[in-house]
Amino acid sequence: xxxxxxxxxxxxxxxxxxxxxxxxxxxxxxxxxxxxxxxxxxxxxxxxxxxxxxxxxxxxxxxxxxxxxxxxxxxxxxxxxxxxxxxxxxxxxxxxxxxxxxxxxxxxxxxxxxxxxxxxxxxxxxxxxxxxxxxxxxxxxxxxxxxxxxxxxxxxxxxxxxxxxxxxxxxxxxxxxxxxxxxxxxxxxxxxxxxxxxxxxxxxxxxxxxxxxxxxxxxxxxxxxxxxxxxxxxxxxxxxxxxxxxxxxxxxxxxxxxxxxxxxxxxxxxxxxxxx
Amino acid sequence: xxxxxxxxxxxxxxxxxxxxxxxxxxxxxxxxxxxxxxxxxxxxxxxxxxxxxxxxxxxxxxxxxxxxxxxxxxxxxxxxxxxxxxxxxxxxxxxxxxxxxxxxxxxxxxxxxxxxxxxxxxxxxxxxxxxxxxxxxxxxxxxxxxxxxxxxxxxxxxxxxxxxxxxxxxxxxxxxxxxxxxxxxxxxxxxxxxxxxxxxxxxxxxxxxxxxxxxxxxxxxxxxxxxxxxxxxxxxxxxxxxxxxxxxxxxxxxxxxxxxxxxxxxxxxxxxxxxxxxxxxxxxxxxxxxxxxxxxxx
Numbered sequence: 379x380x381x382x383x384x385x386x387x388x389x390x391x392x393x394x395x396x397x398x399x400x401x402x403x404x405x406x407x408x409x410x411x412x413x414x415x416x417x418x419x420x421x422x423x424x425x426x427x428x429x430x431x432x433x434x435x436x437x438x439x440x441x442x443x444x445x446x447x448x449x450x451x452x453x454x455x456x457x458x459x460x461x462x463x464x465x466x467x468x469x470x471x472x473x474x475x476x477x478x479x480x481x482x483x484x485x486x487x488x489x490x491x492x493x494x495x496x497x498x499x500x501x502x503x504x505x506x507x508x509x510x511x512x513x514x515x516x517x518x519x520x521x522x523x524x525x526x527x528x529x530x531x532x533x534x535x536x537x538x539x540x541x542x543x544x545x546x547x548x549x550x551x552x553x554x555x556x557x558x559x560x561x562x563x564x565x566x567x568x569x570x571x572x573x574x575x576x577x578x579x580x581x582x583x584x585x586x587x588x589x590x591x592x593x594x595x596x597x598x599x600x601x602x603x604x605x606x607x608x609x610x611x612x613x614x615x616x617x618x619x620x621x622x623x624x625x626x627x628x629x630x631x632x633x634x635x636x637x638x639x640x641x642x643x644x645x646x647x648x649x650x651x652x653x654x
Numbered sequence: 655x656x657x658x659x660x661x662x663x664x665x666x667x668x669x670x671x672x673x674x675x676x677x678x679x680x681x682x683x684x685x686x687x688x689x690x691x692x693x694x695x696x697x698x699x700x701x702x703x704x705x706x707x708x709x710x711x712x713x714x715x716x717x718x719x720x721x722x723x724x725x726x727x728x729x730x731x732x733x734x735x736x737x738x739x740x741x742x743x744x745x746x747x748x749x750x751x752x753x754x755x756x757x758x759x760x761x762x763x764x765x766x767x768x769x770x771x772x773x774x775x776x777x778x779x780x781x782x783x784x785x786x787x788x789x790x791x792x793x794x795x796x797x798x799x800x801x802x803x804x805x806x807x808x809x810x811x812x813x814x815x816x817x818x819x820x821x822x823x824x825x826x827x828x829x830x831x832x833x834x835x836x837x838x839x840x841x842x843x844x845x846x847x848x849x850x851x852x853x854x855x856x857x858x859x860x861x862x863x864x865x866x867x868x869x870x871x872x873x874x875x876x877x878x879x880x881x882x883x884x885x886x887x888x889x890x891x892x893x894x895x896x897x898x899x900x901x902x903x904x905x906x907x908x909x910x911x912x913x914x915x916x917x918x919x920x921x922x923x924x925x926x927x928x929x930x931x932x933x934x935x936x937x938x939x940x941x942x943x944x945x946x947x948x949x950x951x952x
Contacts, residue, residue, distance in 0.1 A: 387856050395756045395763075398749075399770040405824065406773070408796060409785045425799050471682040480675035486683075493690055497933055499885055499906055500926040503707075503913045504696035505689065510708060524689040532682070557674045586778040588888050593914075604778035608892050618788055625784040629777045636776045640765065643776070647829065648836050651878065 413437065413622035420618040436619035437627070445598055446624050449606035453585055456521050456602055457631075460584035463526040465577055472535030473561045477547060487536075493529040499589070506593055516600045521591055525584055531576050534649045538569045571642075572649065578639050579646035582632045603628040697930075700923035707917040718924035728925065730900060731908035732932075734815070738890075738904065739883035741819035746879040747872060749823065750830025755864075757831065758838050768835070772828035779825070783892040786821040808894050814902050818889050826882065830875045837871035838864070873944040877937060884933055905929055 412420055413436050415429030440446045474480070475487050505524055506515075514520030542565065550560045566573065588604045595601050601609065607628050610621055636643050701719070704712045722728055757767045774782065789796050792806040807817045845863050854862065887906035890896060896903030909929065913922035 391756060391759055395760055395767060398753060399767055402774065402824065403770050405785050405789060408789065412788065421794050467682040467685065470678040474675045474678040478671055478675040480672045490686065495934060496694055497885060497930060500697055500930045501693040503919050503922050503926065504693035504700060507707065508693060523685060527686050527690045557678060582776050588779045604780045607780035607784060621784055622788065625781045629781045632776045633773065636773060640769065644832060647832055
């Protein structure tokens with residue numbers, strides 16, 4: 379009896395796993411299958427799961443003309459700047475909060491952590507006004523700067539630094555090393571794993587960010603790819619092969635980062651949500 | 655002489671440490687001040703004024719809030735937001751748990767399964783919406799082809815929001831799965847071994863060991879999904895622009911229109927403040943419920 383029910387459960391598990399995995403992968407495969415066919419096949423009245431003529435025409439068209447290359451370039455600039463700046467600012471701040479005793483440390487850290495509670499969405503209106511006053515609408519600085527405020531990354535780094543034995547730092551300070559030096563050559567190497575994890579997660583987040591670029595960018599030339607993709611109907615009309623090709627190109631960097639660094643991404647997302 | 659790192663330093667050393675800390679903190683503090691703290695306070699101040707997108711004008715006290723509580727557009731957008739949350743939060747939690755159990759069960763296919771479930775989460779929102787829009791096309795979309803229908807799903811009064819919800823579940827459930835996987839890995843193996851010695855297996859193990867151990871994670875998943883759902887904007891804005899007949903116009907969409915289309919920054923700030931209050935209140939309420947149910951069990 380008992381054995382039978384356990385075999386029953388295994389069968390249910392197997393069927394569920396296959397069904398769910400197929401459902402979850404299918405939209406991406408369908409997008410790929412669409413992107414690999416000539417445009418007339420996408421609106422053909424006869425339906426085919428696979429292209430009847432396989433072609434890279436849609437990708438060539440998207441990369442050869444229009445704004446997609448420019449948007450990809452903007453996204454790369456923005457994502458790299460956000461990642462480098464977030465890491466630099468957060469490491470320095472986390473080191474100060476974790477290792478140094480200075481006046482106002484407690485309430486400054488508390489204030490930083492309050493930012494956890496407040497949704498970014500609530501800041502959109504005044505943030506736009508500030509950027510307008512600073513003349514940063516449609517500029518890389520305008521897109522990048524609000525994205526480098528990441529209390530969560532500071533918190534994660536501080537946790538890591540807190541766990542490093544104090545003797546470690548004392549020895550270096552006695553040798554006359556400056557705080558910057560101690561951070562760079564002692565704390566950074568010891569925390570390399572978590573720094574990489576947070577950097578990859580920050581990169582993916584910055585590459586994919588839609589809301590802030592949507593607010594701050596009005597010119598076509600300054601759009602990042604997630605924002606640009608919402609404009610492609612104007613550019614391509616109902617050319618679905620090209621739309622899917624553009625979508626897949628826009629998803630490629632973040633998708634690749636995930637596939638290549640699956641464990642780091644997992645670790646980073648869990649750390650970011652305060653769960654590990 | 656050994657410097658003491660554990661008690662507050664004094665004199666020259668204290669000044670040096672204060673200065674060094676200030677220099678390390680300065681870059682972050684500057685960005686934090688300009689692009690977080692000041693805007694946060696400005697939202698509060700703007701909500702008490704009658705301001706446009708570029709000019710701050712008269713102080714009007716709580717007038718914006720008085721308008722807000724009687725504004726049918728606001729309440730409708732809040733209703734739409736909660737309807738979306740209702741459609742997503744439970745599936746996101748339940749499906750995330752099922753996926754995590756499957757990933758942990760099939761050890762050999764683990765990284766493939768996890769990859770399949772999680773990959774959508776790292777796609778930009780507009781990639782998700784483009785694919786959803788293509789699949790839901792009335793005449794050439796694959797959904798209508800498979801169902802043998804000709805429905806314009808995203809222009810349909812009853813189907814638009816559920817379709818946005820399904821797209822969102824596909825897009826974000828991977829994150830909940832990840833949390834549950836972490837929760838499952840934190841359960842000590844000895845518990846299962848001891849129970850197995852007592853003859854427990856299959857669903858009994860799940861009910862008496864896995865489920866109790868995972869309950870706090872379930873609470874976290876519900877809370878995070880709920881907050882994420884309340885923040886919905888991009889999905890509906892891109893897929894339906896709030897239509898048909900405003901049935902998918904959510905609160906942040908309403909705030910966006912008020913600020914950027916009607917240039918009524920004061921009123922938009924009041925909407926933002928109400929939104930923040932709701933998000934924080936629900937977080938606290940949910941946290942309280944989790945603690946209460948934990949106490950009741952103990």
